Amino acid sequence: MKKVRKAIIPAAGLGTRFLPATKALAKEMLPIVDKPTIQFIVEEARKSGIEDIVIVSGKSKRSIEDHFDSNPELEENLKAKHKDDMLKLVEETTDINLYFIRQSHPRGLGDAVLTAKAFIGDEPFVVMLGDDMMEDKVPLTQQLINSYQDTGASTLAVMRVPHEDTAKYGVIDPTEEIKPGLYNVNSFVEKPNPDEAPSDLAIIGRYLFTPEIFDALEHTAPGKGNEIQLTDAIDLLNRTQRVFAHEFKGDRHDVGNKFGWIQTNIEYGLNHPEVKDHLRAYIEALGQKLVEEDKKKS
Template sequence: MKVRKAVIPAAGLGTRFLPATKATAKEMLPIIDKPTIQYIVEEAIASGIEDILIVTGKGKRSIEDHFDTAPELEQNLLSKNKLEMLASVQESSNIKIHFIRQKQPLGLGDAILQAKAFVGNEPFVVLLGDDIVESEVPCVKQLINQYEHTQNSIIGVQTVPKEHTNRYGIINPQEEVTSHLFKVRGFVEKPKIEEAPSQLAILGRYLLTPAIFELLETQESGSGDEIQLTDAIDRLNKIEDVLAYDFAGKRYDVGDKFGFVDTTIRFALKHPEIKVQVQALINELAD
């Protein structure tokens, strides 16, 4: 079955970016001139996804507004012949996106469960907003390519430093089925560093079969007293094989302050309008 649908959870409180996120959705914080969530949506579209559901929460109305039309703004830009700027504004509204609210912040697993009716009986992808991936083939497309050969759920992973394994869901690999594709013994959410079964971390990209929903409906609270998607995936792996794919590409973590600044600088150095000035500033600061 073709993978047509994507779910983007965007209901988190964004506490690591307070006070900026007190009245602004974390997902709307910009990398230069584009909100982080737009990078995620663009990856889904570039991967051939046709329908996107964004799971929001209280205080996230700005996300819906961003992907809506803005007639007054567009007319103003048109009247001033600011056509490039107009195109950039219209780009975010020419996308088929649906929204649903997670009523209570019960964790990532609960957020995904809100998508059950939207997904139906189809495989689907999940993209987390804390991870921007730059790659020649979009990360989600890489997972879809693997699914077309295996018909199994595929989890995107990459190797992280051992001292960072307690920040992620970590896989316990059983064997390498084909190049970069692993059969998995189990999945552990944020293990103690000394107990991590590997350094292969789940990095914000999932392709799941709809069987995950029955498990999420009965999933008990786990790490952080939340319903963890990783725990449900571990149970799914006991029913049907869940594979892990070590995807190609540079992953940027925009979920914490340093990662956000690091990403902003790196993207600024490639931005056609400001890259020369930013490089000059870096050279000046390095002297």
């Protein structure tokens, strides 16, 4: 069995939910306190033993490449001022085997993954979406790799969501739980209406694939939005080889929408050594102010 050592991070989306900020700035570069969201994804990959990462980017995404590139002028400035802690933070972003591929047209997540076919070759690999930040004692990507080492099969991460939210996700139709948290799957459905959803187990932003997924993608017709839907290709792959679903029970932060991004900033800020005390005091004062305003209104 080949080692899982490569990852694809799709980052070609237009980021329209964050306009006007994303008119010239890559959505993936929006910070959680002081770190771009995409850096959290890269760090999870490295903690999981991934050696080579390819980022599938698009137009107006140059800032991602610049972030992970060296900046000699900045580094020399920090060295001269003996700002060693800051220098370490900067240097950590360049110590990565990182590659970039351009998706010329936004044809969907499935097409973005297919764009990296030559980079992956005939190896198993993971796909990590930047809108989902995961927290657990064992990184979710490592959990999927551990499952693959047991089964040798493609495995994707799922999480239980409120039934009314199933229209926002790909959803699995599980047949049986073969061991705690690992499901055989009958079919995969892209964004079903809640009254048609086969379960509450929604596909979240981590996947582990055998290379056969590329053949499935090449034979997948455009689906919703006239895009190549990765969920449709997974369902096609499942007809010829098993695809498992691994239930994630850690914490998921959805930073792909404004409220989720703000919420994640607050939660991370409350644990950030530089701002946590000030932020906690501010939230407490703000809460008291809102209570007093409500009393005046009543």
